[in-house]
Amino acid sequence: MCAPPLVQGRALTKRFGTYIAVDQIDFKVERGEAFGFLGPNGAGKTSTMRMIGCVSPVSGGELSVLGMDPALQGPAIRSRLGVVPQEDNLDTELTVWDNMAIYGRYFGLPRSVIRERAQELLDFVQLGDRRQDRVDPLSGGMKRRLTIARALVNQPELLLLDEPTTGLDPQARHLVWERLYQLKLQGVTLVLTTHYMDEAEQLCDRLVIMDRARIVAEGSPRELIQLHSTREVVELRFATAEERRDALPLLNGSGERVEMLPDRILVYTGDGDGTAELVARDGLRPASVLVRRSTLEDVFLILTGRTLED
Amino acid sequence: MTESLADLASAVPRGRILPVGPSRRRSVHVIERNALAYRRMWYVFLTGFFEPLLYLLSIGVGVGALVGRLPGPGGRLVTYEAFVAPGLLAAAAMNGSVFDTTFNFFVKYKYAGTYDAMLATPLGVGDVAHGEVGWALLRGTVYAAAFLLTMAALGLVASPWGVLAVPAAVLIGYGFAGLGLAATTWMRSFVDFDFVNLALVPLFLFSATFFPLSRYPNGVAWGVRLTPLYQGVNLERSLVLGDIRxxxxxxxxxxxxxxxxGVRVASSRLARLLQP
Incomplete structure (x- = not known):
């Protein structure tokens, strides 16, 4: 006997006119897990998130969120969700504190409850001393943290994060990741979209890889890498495009699979150092050789023939 | 589970997000948000009171001294100030509510993402539309009451029915708020706001605000009668001057x-625009 999934999509589809943004995807999010939609821009991640957030009607298939139907019980579902959108939509006419306060009011919370929670949440995202500040002068990382705090004011069972660290500098990203990890430890279910494979690897227990409106793979980051990629990758960079082109036929057979990218060649292999030595013996002179472990980026490349950043 | 979901899904038509109607309790939070924002901009609030007052002093009292008496509603002769003041009250109700529901609404809807943030909560598009109109009316009520008190102090309220001029101003505000909100959902950029002015200025000048309808040739007068501001001016003038019919x-x-x-059209347009 297992608990019903928190979110479940079956053949879920989103159309805008004749354009199909989400094409019959199936997925399940269990309570307490961090679930990711990984894919490049335009893969249909945001459209899926908006359907789960009950702000975009389903065009086909089925969707249940917290056991309810978004078409019928939108307000009831939304009252138990926290949403961190891709673009910050903090209220710039209000202070940090008033942003928290009015958001709590949108959920119909009493003012006394909001006062208590708002202070706690601002401390949690390390903005406790900025409560009287206007929103505009805050840095990108602070705004994102405030948006996260705001999304938690109704103590949601499910937190939806659309590209939570896009546009942030590395330091700000790590701080956001650390806070999200804390939330996960507290038992909040996270659903996030991202086109950063490191974000997916850091945060997600389980994820689906989306490409061109469809799900192309599903599993934990480790499973996906084991199933679809080799253990290691040798990255070869060459001084010129000609050298890179000439090297390609010589590399055939040096690993299990060879991929040519605009700026480098990737050789997928079980033994990176061995392959690197082999390359040197063949007389190739790459400008740099890097041996690394496989990542979700490699899984995406192998499955779709393209990189996530495209 | 599957069956019940499928049953539910077949019971509702696809393509709309909100079969649930707006709730008064929820739309109040939209008004609360605006009150919070204006707490820091209270001086902006005052402009809505001074503008009609300046017109009243300049045109009503100043120009009025040169004009003499003219026929009011029911044909009774009244001073020019007494004729113009209710017209200005109606025009102020229009201007205030149009500004709130066009320009201010557009900024929040198109650029600030204010409504996207609201719609991620239990609030729906109907709550947003009702809340914004409610705010415009609340503001309008304060202005109308203050202006009516000024009129009374200047001896320009001839009848006790004049008390109803405030609810009448709210009604004028409501009509234009609905119209403004609906029209704004079709606007693409700030350039389109020139059309708002293009509509407001002639309405303000020619809706029998400053001179009686009898100055128009018959055909034109009928056209003027159809405009919402003329209807509002007519209502205010009759109440203030005591011509009750x-x-x-x-x-x-x-x-x-x-x-x-207007509010209904705006709600369904907003659903299409903000919840595609």
Whole structure:
């Protein structure tokens, strides 16, 4: 006997006119897990998130969120969700504190409850001393943290994060990741979209890889890498495009699979150092050789023939 | 589980997000948000009071001294100030509510993402539309009451029925708020706001605000009668000058219907635009 999934999509589809943004995807999010939609821009991640957030009607298939139907019980579902959108939509006419306060009011919370929670949440995202500040002068990382705090004011069972660290500098990203990890430890279910494979690897227990409106793979980051990629990758960079082109036929057979990218060649292999030595013996002179472990980026490349950043 | 979901899904038509109607309790939070924002911009609030007052002093009292008496509603002769003041009250109700529901609404809807943030909560598009109109009316009520008190102090309220000039101003505000909100959902950029001015200025000048309808040739007068501001001016003037007839229900119903229809159109347009 297992608990019903928190979110479940079956053949879920989103159309805008004749354009199909989400094409019959199936997925399940269990309570307490961090679930990711990984894919490049335009893969249909945001459209899926908006359907789960009950702000975009389903065009086909089925969707249940917290056991309810978004078409019928939108307000009831939304009252138990926290949403961190891709673009910050903090209220710039209000202070940090008033942003928290009015958001709590949108959920119909009493003012006394909001006062208590708002202070706690601002401390949690390390903005406790900025409560009287206007929103505009805050840095990108602070705004994102405030948006996260705001999304938690109704103590949601499910937190939806659309590209939570896009546009942030590395330091700000790590701080956001650390806070999200804390939330996960507290038992909040996270659903996030991202086109950063490191974000997916850091945060997600389980994820689906989306490409061109469809799900192309599903599993934990480790499973996906084991199933679809080799253990290691040798990255070869060459001084010129000609050298890179000439090297390609010589590399055939040096690993299990060879991929040519605009700026480098990737050789997928079980033994990176061995392959690197082999390359040197063949007389190739790459400008740099890097041996690394496989990542979700490699899984995406192998499955779709393209990189996530495209 | 599967069956019940499928049953639910077949019971509702696809393509709309909100079969749930707006709730008064929820739309109040939209008004609260605006009150919070204006707490820091209270001086902006004052402009809505001074503008009609300046017109009253300049045109009503200043120009009025040169004009003499003219026929008011029911044909009774009244001073020019007494004729113009209710017209200005109606025009102020229009201007205030149009500004809130066009320009301010557009900024929040198109650029600030204010409504996207609201719609991620239990609030729906109907709550947003009702809340914004409610805010515009609340503001309008304060202005109308203050202006009516000023008129009374200047001896320009001839009848006790004049008390109803405030609810009448709210009704005018409602009509134009609905119209403004609906029209704004079709606007693409700030350039389109020139059309708002293009509509407001002639309405302000020619809706029998400054001179009686009898100055127009017959055909034109009928055209003027159809405009919402003329209906509002007619209602205010009759109430303030004490010319009470059953036919005053016509402008009241006209303005009420305009507001109700506008809010409905705006809600369904917002659902399509903000929840595609």
């Amino acid at each position: 059953w036919t005053l229900l016509v402008p009241a119903v006209y303005l009420g219907a305009l507001g109700w229809g």
